[in-house]
Amino acid sequence: MDMRALYDRLKALYPLGELTEQRANLAFVTLPAEYLRPALLHLRDLEGYRHLVLLTAVDWLEDGLFQLTYLLCNRSRNCDIGLRVMLPREGATMASSHDIWPTAAVYQRELREMFGIDFPDSPGVDEEFILEGWNDIPPYRRDFDTLKYANDSFAQRAGRETRDPETHMKQQLYPDRD
Amino acid sequence: MTSPLYIIAVALAAAFLLGLLREQWRSLAYPVTLAALAFMSWLSASWLWALASGSASPVDIYTAGTAPPFAINLRMALPEAVLTLLINLTGLFSALYLKSALLARGRRGMAVLLVAIMALSGIVLTRDIFNLFVFLELVVIATGGLVLLSDHAHALSAGFKYLVVSQVISILLLIGIIFAYHATGTLNIDGMAEAVPGLQNAGASQAFELAFFLMFIALVAELKPFPANGWALDIYEAAHPAFSAIFSAGAGTAALYAVDKLLLIGGPAWLDMATGVGIVTFVAGNLLALPQSNDRRLLGYSSVAQIGLILAVLGQRDILGEDTYFIAGGLLLSHAVAKAGLFWLSGLLAGRQLVDWADLRERPMPVFAFVTFAAMLSGLPPFPGFYAKWELVHHLAGSGRLVLLALVLFGALIEAGYLFRWFGYILKREPPGEADFCRVIFDKPHRVLPVMVAVAAGWALAFVWGELASSLLGRSNLLLALPLLFALSFLLLDWLPAWVKNSLAIAGLVAFFAATWTDYDALRMIFAIIFTLGGALTLLASYHVHGRRVGFYPAAMLMFAGMVMLIRADTSFDFFAAWELLTVGSYFLILRGKHSEPHALSYILFSLGGAFLIMAGFAIAAQGAPQFALASLAHVAAPFAPWVFLLLAIGFMTKTAAIGLHIWLPGAHAEAETDVSPMVSGILLKAGLYGLMVLLLAMGKQQLYGIELTHVLLWVAALTALLGNLMAVFQEDAKRLLAYSSIGQMGYALFGLALMNHLGWLMALVFVINHYIYKAMLFLAVGGVAKRTGTREMYRMGGLIRLMPLSFIAVLVGIIAVSGVPPLSGFGGRWVFYNAILASDYRLPMVVLFLAGPIAFLYLFRLIYTIFLGQLKDELRRVKEAPFWIVLPQMIYVALLIAFAVVPGLALHRVDTYLNQFFPEGGLSWAGGEITSNYGYWNPVAIMIIVGVIFCTVFAWLLFVNRRAQPVKQFNIVFSAERPFRPETTHFAWNFFAPYRKALGFLTQPLVTIFWTTVTDLLHTAGDLGRRLYNGNGQTYAFHFLAFVVIVFFLVGL
C-alpha cells in the first residue's frame, strides 16, 4: 500500500531492484550505488524520511560483495525504508553521506574500521573508532578468523570446557529423564 | 643708559641700510639683521637689568622734545623692558632660525622682519594711541609679508585672509581713535585716562564710550578671541614655524599689552568684558585644540586660549591688584617662551601630524625641551605658570568668583589633556618616517639653538618666579628645595650608567631620611620611612636593568622628592607644590611602560583634575590669603568648611583611586615597568592616604546639607573595597589583578580613616605598612615572572614553582598576608578592623566590607595557583628564576613581613600613643607580646610560636610516615584512567571563577569607565562642533569677526 506507492514513485526516477516488504511499514529496496545519493535526498526532502536510523553492512563473502543498508525513518507516518547498495568487496568504496546526515560520519567510521569500506571525505573516517592499535584485517569481514586470532593473541586458560547448555542443564537437573 | 628709543631707531636704520646695501655686499645683509636684533635685545636686557636691580628708574621719552599731548612719548618701565626683551629675543632667534628662508628671499625679507620686530616693540613702548595704531598697521603689513616666507601651499591665502580682516579691525580702531580724540582732545593714553572722568555732559561721555568700544574691540580682536580668530589660525598653520613663534609669542604679547594700556583708559567698567571674552576664548580655544591632529594648528588654538586666559587675568585687575603683573606676567612669559620653543621645535620635524612627533623619541634633549614647554604651558611646578595659577585661584576664591575659577581650572585641565596626550605620542608611538631626514635637520645648529635657548629661558623664568613667589609667600624658592634639586641633578647625570645612578638615588633617599628622621612625629614617621627607605628598597630592584636607562632616574627621583616634600610641608602652598611634583614625576615613571600611553594619560588627567580640586579647596580655605598653615584647616569658617573638605577629599581620593576615580589605576600599574609598579602601587598610593590623614586630622567630621561627609566616605571606601576586590577576581592579567587588589586595599585603608576613631586610624596605618610591603613584594614577584615568561596573562603560565621557587615563596607569603590569615601580618589589620568597627557609630557600610573580605581569597588563590601551581607549559620548561636584583628585595620584604607580623608594636606602638591626642578613647595597651583593646586581645608572638610548633610537629610526623614518597611529574595524575592531552588543555586557569561571574559578575559592569568615556567623548564632540566654524573661507572669518563685534556690543549694552 503505502510502501508500494512510494516504491512506484521512486521507481519512476531511479532504477530500483525488487521491493522486499518486511512489514506494512518496513521495506527494503536495492539500487545502484550511483543513484543512492539522489534517492536519499529525495526521500529526505520530498518524502519525509528525515531520520537515518542506521547504516550498516553485510559481508556477502561468497558473492564478493558488501551490502550497505541505509535505514531511513519517516517519523510522522511511522514508516521505515531500507536502501541497499551492493559494492564489490575488493577495494570497497562508497560516497560519503555525512553532509546529508551528520551522524552518518560515525557509522562510516565504524564501517571503515570493521569492514574496511572506505568513505572518502567523511570526517575522521581514518581515525581509530573502537579498536586501538588494530593490526589485522578488519574483524567483521567474514574471512577474518576470530578464534584463530584470539588463540594467537591471548593466553587461553587451560582446562576450559564447552558444553551445550541444553544438554548440560538437563544432565545437571534432570539426569534421569530422557 | 642708552635710550630705549634706539630699539626703534636701530631697527629702522638697519632696515634702511639693508635697502641701500650694494649688490656685492649682499652677503652682509644677514649679519646686519642679526646684529640689529642682537643690539635691540641687548638694549632691552640692559634696561631690564637696570630696572630690576633698581639702578635705573622708569623713564618717559618725549620724541619731539616736548611732553604729551603735543608729542608722542614712549615709556620704558619694568613691564616694557621685559616685554620688549621677549619680543626682541624671539625676533633674534627666529631670524637665526629663518636663516635659509631669509637668505633665499633676500634683503627685503630681512627688512620686513626688522620692521615687524620694531613695530611690536613700539606697540609695547608707546604711550600714544595713534602711534600705537601706526605700529599696529606696520605689524599687520609686515605679518602679511612674512607669512610668505613659508613654502606652505596655503601661506598666500592665509596672509590674504589675515590682511582683509586686519584692515577691518584697523578701520574700527581708527574710527575709535578719531572719536576718542574728539571727546578727550588728546591722543596720549595716560592723558585720555585722566580726561575720561572729567567728561562733562552725558552726550560726550556716551560718544566716548562708543569710541572706546571701537578701540577696545579692535585691540581685543587682535588677540584672536573666540570665535573671531579663524583668520589668525590659518597663519599659525601655514606660516613658517619661526614666524609663527613671533606671531604667537611676540604679536600676542604686544597686543595684550596694548589691551592692558587701553583698559587704563576704559577703567574698571570694561574689566568684566575683558574677563568674559578672555575666559570664553580660553575654554573654547582649549576645547577646539582637543580634537586637533595638526601640530601647528593645535599650537595656534593653544596660543589663542593662553592669550584669552591672560586677557581674563587682566580683566580681574580689580581683585588681583598688585599681583596682576605677577600673574599675567607669569602666564604670558610661560606662554611666550613655551610657544616659541614649540613652534621652533616643530620646524625640526618633517611630519605635521601630532603622531609624527614620535621622531623625537630617541633624542633626550628635544624630549626634555618638549617636557619643559608642556610643563610651562600646563602650569606645573616649578614654572611661572604654576605660581601664577596658584595666586590667581587664591584671589578668585578670596573674592568669591567661583564660576570663573572653575572655568579657568576646567580649561587648564583640557589643555593639560591634549599636551600630555601629545607627549604620550612622542614617547610611545612608532616614528613615522625615515630617521635620516630628521637627523639632517637636527644637524643644523642654528635651528636647534633657539629651542635650547627657550628651554634655558624656561628654567631661568622658573627660578625668577620662584624668587618672586618666595618674597610673596615668605618662603624660600621652590626650585632650590633640596629634594627637588637632587631630583633635577639626575637630569645632568643622565649620561652615567644606570647602576651608578641607582646607587646615588638609594644613597640620596637613605641619607635624606638619616638627616631628617628626628623631624617627624609618629604618624609622619611611618610615611617618611615608606617614602624614603621604602623607596630605596624598591630601587634595589632597579639594579637589574643594564645600560643607561635614560629618563628613569629624574622621573623617579622627582616623584620621591615630591613625596618627601609632601610630608615635610606645613603650608598649603608647600603641600600643593609637592603634590604636583610627585604627580608629574610618577606620570613620567608610569609612561615608561611599553603599552602605558593611554593609561599614563588617564593617570595624569585624573591626578591633575584632583590637584585642581585640591588647589580650589585650599584657595577657598585660604579666603584671600596666598597660603596658610595646614593645621589651620581646622579653623576654616563654617559655610566653607564642608566644601573645602569635599574638594580636598575628592582630590586626594583620585590618588587612592576610590571607586569612580579609579579607572586610571589598573592600566597604569599593570603596564608600568617591573620595578616601577611596586613604586607606584606600594608607595605612591600612600601619598593620597597621607593627604586624607592631614585633611581628616585638621577638619574632622563635616556636615553638608545634614549629611556627614565622613559617613559618605565610609560608603565610598566600602564600595571601593568591594568592587576593587571583585574586579580583581575576574582579571586574566596578573599585574592588573594586583592593581585592582590595590584599589580594594586602599578602600580598606580609607575605611579605617573614615571611621574617625582611634583604632580605625590604627587600622589604616597597619594597612599602609602592610600594603606597602606585600604589594611591592607581589608586584616585584609577578613582574619578575612576567619578565621571564614574556607574558602577564596568568593562564599562559602554570607550574612555575619548581623553576622559580623564590618568587613562589614571596607570592605565598604575600597572599597569606594579604588575605589576613594568621599568623602573618595581614591578620593584625583584620583584628584592629574588628575592634575599630565595634567602636563605630555606623553599621551598614561594614556589611559591604564584610562581603569584600573573603573575595580577596578568590583572586589571591588564583594568582598563586595559575602562575606557580598546576601544569607547566612546554615553552616555559627552561624558564629561570627571576633576576637576582628582583628577587633580593622580595626576600627582604618576606623578612620584613614576618617581622611586622611578630612584633607589630615596633611600628605601631608609637603611633598608637600619638593618636591618643586626637582620639583619646579606645587605644590599645601593649603589655609584653600581648595587645589588648577594649574588646579583645591578641598575642602575635604566641600565635606565631603556636602555629609554628603545630605545623612543624605535623610536618615532622608526615616526613616520618611518608619518607619514601615517589616524586612524580606533571602528567602523573589520575585522569579518569585516561591521560591528559597537553599541559595547556589540562591547566584549569582561564576564566577561573566562571561560576562566580555567573552569580556576581553583574556587579562588575564597567559603569565608571563608560561614564568617563562619555565625558571625554562629549568634550571631543564639542571641540569638533566648534571646528566646523572654521571652514577656511575668508568671508566666513570676516563674518565671524563682525558677529563677534555685534555680540560684544550688545553685551556691553551701550
Added chain:
Amino acid sequence: MQFEWIKIPYALLTLFIVVNYGMLLGAFIQKIGARVGRRRGVPIWQNYADLVKNFGLRTSITHGVMFYLGPVFRLTGGIGLLLFVPTIYGSEMFSNLSFAGDLILALYFVFFGTLGMALGAGESGHPHAAIGISRGLSQVTAAELPLALAVFSVALQYQTLSITDIVSAQQGGVLHWTLFTNPLAVAAAMLSFLGSMMRPPFDVVLAPQEIPIGPPTEYHSSYLALMQTNRAIFPVAKIVVYMNLFFGGAASWPVFFLKVFLIYMVSVFVGVAFPRFRVEQSIRWFLVWAVPLGILSILLA
C-alpha cells in the same frame, strides 16, 4: 591570661579527647544515616580502621613541596582552631591556648588550613582539584558573610571579642543563650554553618561523581590520613566556636559532647532533605536568605 607550661599537656589532652570524639561522631552519624535507610551501617570504629589503613599504606607519591605541605597546613589549621578556642567554660584545664587571641583569631584561622590545602591540591596539577577549589572559594565568600555579620552582631551585643567573656555572659539559664537573646544573628550564623559543613545542598565542591571529590582528588596514603584526622577535629572545633558564641558554651565534657552532636545534626538533617545547589545558586541563596538576617541582627543589636 598568661602562658604556663602546664597548658601544653592540657591542650594535648583536649586534642586527644576531641580527635577520638570526632572519629566516633563521624561514624555515629554515618550509622544514624544507615539506620534511617534500614541499613546497619559502618562499625563505630570504622574511622580508626580507615585511618590506620591509610597510615599503613606502603607507597605514596608527591607532586612537589606544596603538595606535600598541603595536608600539613590543613591539619595545623584544624588543631590550631581547636586550641585557640576554650573548649570547656570555666575550666582552666581546657581553656587551651586561648591566651593567644580572641574570636577574630579563631575566625581567620579557619582559612589557614583551607588556603594551604587549596595550594597543595593546586600543585597536583589536576584540573578537577582546581575546579573544586574554584567552586569552594566562590561559595565560601557568600557563605562566610552571614557568619561574619552574626559574629559582629554578637560582639556588639556583648561588647567584647573574648570568647570566654561571651560564654560567661550567656550563663544562668537556657534563656540567656544568644540563641534566645539574639535569634536573628543565630539564624544567620546557622545558615552559614550549613554552607561550611560540606554537606548537601552545599557540597558541589566535592561532587564525587562529577569532579571526583574535587580538591583532594590526588591525595592518598598518609596525606589522606592527615586530612582524615583533620576531618575529625575541624568540624568539632568549628562547632565549638558556634557553641560558645550562640549556645551558651559547655561547662563540662558531657554537655560538650551533647551540644556538639546536636549542632552537627542540624547540618545532617538539612543535608538529607535537600538536593545539591550549583555554586551560583548557593551564592544567591546565601545573599538572598542569610545575609539579610545578618544585616537585621546588626541593625537591631
Added chain:
Amino acid sequence: MKPELMKRMVKGPDGVEFEVEPMRDYYCDAPPTVQHGAYIKIVEDFFNWARSQSLWILGFGTGCGAIEMRPLMTPRFDAYRYGIQWRPTPRQANLLVISGYLSVKTLKRAIRAYEQMQNPKYVVGLGSCTINGGMYWDSYNTIKCLDQYLPVDLYITGCMPRPEALLAGFEDLKKLIRAGQAEGANQYAERFDWYKANQKQVIHDWDMPDYNW
C-alpha cells in the same frame, strides 16, 4: 604514537629553542619496587587487620558485571558494614574489581588505574569472563585470562555472580589480607617485566610510560 606525545622543538620566551619529549618530561619513569611491610610483625598484622577492615573499591566498571556491584550499597546488602566503600579516584582506593569482560581497550585503562593505586592493593576478578573469557572465549578483542596482565588476588565465579557471592568473595579476600597473603602489588613489582610483556603483547598502541605513577 599520538602527535601530542611525540618529541617536538619548542621556542622559549627568551627565543631559545629546545626539545620537549613528552614521555620523558611529563611522566615519571621510575619502575615499581617491592615494598616490605613493617619490621615488627605485630605492627604489620595490625596494619593488615586495618587493611582488611577498610576495603576501598575503585568505582570503575569494566563490563556487565558492574551492574551486580551497585546493589552492594543498598540496604539489602549494605556492604558498608563490612568496611567496604567506594572511592571515585584510584589514588584513594585499594581494591580494583574487574567487573566482567575486559576488552583490550579497557585493559589499558584498567592497568593505568591499577598502577595509580597505592601498595598494598588488591585485584578481584568478577565473573567467568575474567577467568577464561567466558562467553567471549573466542572474541578477537577480549582478554581471556586476567591474571596474565594484573596480579589477581581472588576470582569470583559466575555469570554473573550475585551480590551475595561478591560479599562472600570480599570476606575471603579479607582473610587473605589478614593472613598477609594478598601481596599482589609486590608480585606485580617482582614480575614487572613479565606483566609488561604480556600487556604489551595485546596492547599494540602502547602510549604510556611502563608504570603509571
